[in-house]
Amino acid sequence: MTQGIVPPYLLTRIAELEAPEFRDAATAAKQTLILDRPRRAARLSFTLDAEQNLVAELSAAPNRTIGNAKNTETLPGAEVRAEGQAAGKDVAVDEAYDGLGATFALYSEVYGRDSIDGKGLPLDGTVHYGKLYDNAFWNGGRMVFGDGDEQVFGRFTASYTVIGHELTHGVTQYTAGLVYRDQPGALNESISDVFGSLVEQYAKKQTAATATWLIGEGLFTKKVKGVALRSMKAPGTAYDDPRLGKDPQPADFAHYVHTTDDEGGVHLNSGIPNRAFYLVAHQLGGHAWERAGRIWYDTLLSGLTPKTDFAGFAAATVAAAAKRYGGSSAEVAAARAGWSGVGVTTNGAATGD
Amino acid sequence: MAQRQATEPSPAAAAIRILVVRSGGFAGIPQQWHVESRDDVDDWTTLVTACPWDQVGTDPASRDRFIWRIEARMPRTTRTAQVPDALLVGPWRALVDRVQDAGSHG
Structure with missing residues (x-):
């Protein structure tokens, strides 16, 4: 099988193909061209079927652009660096490009989601933001990475977990729309982690x-005592x-942190649902993206309200697990046990605090 | 129930006291700076009054950006604002830069 990234001019050519064996590819190419006016990439695969006919298939592919x-x-x-261009000499540029690709791959290949919005939204990132800027953020439309201050933090592109985290803020923005404050904000943060x-x-x-x-392994300089x-x-x-x-x-709900800073401690209290996810994945075993990740992804798309709290989210994960795997499944049991392990009940009512 | 607040500098008989707390960010590690002065009250007052304390604005779309809590205790009044990183420009930036340069960190 040959795979390549299809530039728009080639999509146009494929869309014009009239031979019957290319009918499906032509249809797919037309739809790709119609769906999105901005320049757009797709993945083209050639295979041979049982009768040795050439089969061309188009599937989702990222459309990445990195700014400096x-x-x-x-x-x-x-x-x-634009989609399909070769790596250069700037490590941050290429780490951002690769991380965007790895994030696109998880959502597309595992969950069948075509980019952040599910409709092939171009993935844009900017590196070398600010002077000694020790942060990475999502501004509602693109990921932005600083170089770090060289004392505490190095490059923020150094871990896929950071890049996946930022793009997932985009996914949450286009799905559950969780507000960025208090418990819904901590859930928003946790989903990104x-x-x-x-x-x-x-x-x-x-x-x-x-x-x-x-999360963020390798971001600290060697001067910091931490992994x-x-x-x-x-x-x-x-x-x-x-x-x-x-x-x-905090690692459980009894130690939920009340503060006015950081939007109500969204980067602190995310530890509670983070550990719940870990416990679910640990109990189910195997690849975490397959069952635990699927439950969380289904939950994200299950119609959460923007102000969903921990208990509401926990109940929604159990409902999502029951819907996909059955009410008496191991997945439902794992979801219940995971939340119980951090002091959050799954019947919709919070405990502790 | 745990409580976490940035440590406030001890009260002093200074004429002005300005506290800057940066929270949020991907790492969620707070940083703070503060300055206390009796000598340059006019200069500091100019910097403080140049800031639009009642019209800070919000940045609802951003995630993982810093948030700057700025408290200025002046001879006659105390002003407080939460300024999103994207809006820390102009007089806000001038004030924060000055506190970071002149004040103590940590």
């Missing part, structure tokens, strides 16, 4: 047992550094 802000805070920056971790696990073909369950920014398996243990202090994430 050149250490300013101006977006999108100068375009430095869950799928950010799954992007890495899928790319490395890790199991729940072999995955690190770390990552967060641990989904053991929230509160990712770092313990004289300058930064100790990882403040």
Whole structure:
């Protein structure tokens, strides 16, 4: 099988093919061209069927563009790598490009989702944002990465978990639309950590047992005593550094952090649903993206309201597991056990706090 | 129930006191700076009053961006604002830059 990225001019040619054996490909190409006015890529596969006929198939493919802000805070920056262009000498550019591809692959190949919006939205990223800028963020339309301050943080493109995290903010924006404050905000953060971790696990073909369950591994410089920014398996243990202090994430609902900073501690309290996901994946075993990830993805699309809280989300995961795997399935039992393990009931009512 | 608040500087008899707390960000690790001064009250007052304290604005679309909590205790008044990173420009940026340069960190 040959695979390639199809540029728009070739899509146009395929759409014009009239030979019967190319009918399906022509139809797919026409739809691809109609669906999206912006330039758009698709993956073209050639195979031979049982009668040795050539079969051409089009499937979803990412359309990535990376900009370079050149250490300013101006977006999108100068375009430095477009879809299909070869890697260059700028590590941050190529890490961002590869991470966008790995994220697209998880959503497309595992969950059948065509990009962030499910409709092939182009994936845009900007690197080298700001001076000594120690952050990565999603601005509602693109991912933006700083180079780090070189004292605490290095490049924010260094981990697939960060890139998957940022793009998943886009997926949540187009689906559940969880508000970014308090419990719904912590769920929004956790969903980004869950799928950010799954992007890495899928790319490395890790199991729940072999995955690190770390978010942002490799972002800290060697001067920091810590392995990552967060641990989904053991929230509160990712770092313990004289300058930064100790990882403040709670691992269960009894230790939910009440604060006015950070939108109500969305980056702290995400530790609670993060660990619930880990417990579900651990109990089910195997590849976490297959069953645990599927339950979470189904939940994201299940019609959550923007102000869904932990208990509401937990109940929705059990409902999603029951719908897909059956009410008395191992998946439902695992979902219940996972939330119980962090002190959140799955009957819609919160405990603790 | 756990409580987590950024540590406030100890009260002092300073004429002005400005606290800047940066929270949020992908890492969620807060940073803070503060300055206390009796000497440059006019300069600081100019910087503080240049900021649009009552018209900060919001940035509802962004995720993982920093949020800047700025508290300015002046001789006659105390002002407080939560400024999204995307809006930390112009007079806000000038004030924060000055606090970061002149004040103590941590």
